[in-house]
Amino acid sequence: MYQAYKMKLVLTQVTGFKLYETEHSFSFGMGNHITGDRGQGKTALSEAIIWCLKGCDLTGNVKGVKKRLANPNTKEMKVITTWEFHTPEGLLVKHSFCRISTSRSMRLFLDDEKVSQDDFDEWFGETDTLLSIFLPGYIGGIGAARTNNVVLSMLPAQDVAQVMNSLPAETQARLNIDGLRDPLQYLQSLKSELSEWNDYIHDTEKEIAQLLLKNALRGSSAVIEDDERKMTDLRQQIENLEQEAGPAFPEHINVWELESKELRKRYDAEVASWVTLNNTPINGEERECINRKFELDQIANRCNAILNEGFALRKDIDANRALYEEEKAEFIARTEQELQQLQFDLQMLEAKIELKQKNGQSIKDTPLHQKHLTDAKIQRDNLLLEVDSIQEFMFRYAEMQVIASNRALTHTEILFIPRRGKEGDYTFHYRLRYEEKEYYLLSSADKNRVSFELADLVAMTLGMMIPVFIDNGESIEEVIGERTQFFVTSYLPQAELSHEIIVA
Template identity: 20%
Template structure:
């Protein structure tokens, strides 16, 4: 799209009370200092945005005279459309006009914004404006028209393994998300790997404590089995003796019980033997007849006979048990118990040694598992590190390709879009150099040429052709003709203001 300035009308704008400028392909503005040369191009951004050519606030008030109203109008052509825009200030109030129709500020702004973007317009109109912006804004303004290299293009320039990994991952996630995932993963795995190393070391140290186990496990098992066999045999003997002693004690207890019964029986015999036969009834005290007395005597005799039979029976049973007891033997098992205790005690070191072998087996398995976990964690950690390094390489190559792409737009200028930090990361940067010198160190003529080259690149990339204003044109003898209308301001000593419209 091409923007063409046709006619500019100025009324009471700074030093110009009434001035009309007709623009050609080249418009030359010459004159001595303080003749209002720079005011003419300043009028154009003030009309559109209320600023000077650098985007700063501008006071259009008359300088050497008084006037009630300041007004500027511009007839311009944008593509195939012609529009007349006007702005004025009267008694402190700003007035807007579109095709001579009074408009509100927002309506006027909308019309201008639809024509072109403010930043790009000022950058194309005033070659020096671009360099007044912050470097991040300069960078963004240039790169908004330059597409970044496609992922596939960047991957083709990476080492095969890195390209293969990233190519697969980029099918599922963006590069930013991949980096977030693996940065978080690396942080987690770093801690996990340190913990895994510590666990492996601790378990190995525990295992090393058992390295003095010189006796084979099988020998220990044979020896302990022999001891256990002896213990079982002696315990079986102890059980057998205990059963016999139990029988002995039981028989002895029975004999004592019978002896007690015999003694009690002996005590009852005198009472039974000397029991007096009464001739009267114990209940009614009546005299008993001879037959009844005889019956009482016979009943006593029966009781005495029964007593004697029972008493003799107990003695016979006791004597029989005594004979059995005499044939039995009571064995003291204290010595046998002590033998069993000592045998069992002698097996404790063997059992402890066997237990140590069990711990060695367990610790060996734990060491192997810990080492495997440590190895797996290291593999995962190295994978995340490799992916992060691949992303770093991707960004570096992307930056390199993008820089090459941007650099290819310029003929004499060098553009720095990135700088490499100490950690290898690429950091955004923007600096323009000419012949190895940064813009801030260029001479006036070098700065103008650099501005014109940047301006032409922005024009080509944005597909927008805007008139360009070159101030202090007397400082450069020659420069490449920029695209679009050219407005030149040149100081000529002793000359009044002169405006020339020159065909290309």
């Protein structure tokens, strides 16, 4: 990607899009005036540009967009936007972004090379951010959560060291500079650790409260010895069960398999003799022909008898093998069930014995548990201070972002509204104002001016110069002189669509 302030849409080619059935080309400068009667394609041109870059309509919606935007008389919807960039070395280059949609596929190309939507997004950012500048008024209709995300994406990054220096000394001392490279992830890590300490403290307090009771429930040495004998018996039962072989494979099946192979050999030999006899020439005498036929029939009868015997034998083999597999499966299932029960009983008994052994030391262990509890509370309190510090850093960072943004803006202002929940967590909210008026109260002309100012801010923070498309603008003169590329449409009754470059 290249320098944002030297980025300009210079050409758009539209085919099969809404009323643009055949290819229409539009060349653009920094300032562009598009005129025509209603239904001539002024708004459709802005939709074509957005669809090419994002695959959505002017509301940011991608669902059902093909059906709504495609020309009904064409099989393919295609839009190409060509953009002019200046490289850091001062060279002028052009890149073409193409989106082609058919009934079966959607394809994207960057300079004739097939790419993905992520590749397009690297050049033009998030959809809501792009539309909030390209279409004045869009940001007023997307809801508070998405507005927050759009404004947040525009805010400039701040130097971590400068933010740190603006905090009180005691706060700085508690912060880890490496963790501040990703403060949100760092905060989540601290909260996860804090939750673990709280769980540990709760468990320790509960354990201390029950230590004396556990000691009383320990039982006599005779009871413990009886449990140990039961444990030894359970282990022996598990060992015996694990060594149990299960049902043996029936030997008669192996014998039958050998018999089956012998039947096969006999059958193959009879078939070979039948083929040999059948191919042996005869002198043509009637008696010899009758004898030959009789011999062949005899061989065929023997073959059939062997086959019948083989089929019957195979049926017995399969039935006996299935019966064996069923017995084997039942044995495995029963053994596994018994093992699971024995192992469960053993684990419960081991836990019971271990608990009784621990309970024997309960009185002696009480001071140690109390010390662990005290240490844990100290760790927890230190973490709470660190969590408060990182939240204070994030608050100051966001505040400085807004201050820096508002310095770059002229009449537009970003309002920073921090809120703190019951547990002390901050949530940051943002709103836009223009000349001290809330965005939803602004006129269309004022919303246009907000878009131009936000375009300059995004050029500074994101490295993108997003053009502004003013639909049915009242005046062209009021936007001439802006640094941002702009498009203004005007309604002219009974006039065909036309466009002119008013600022090169």
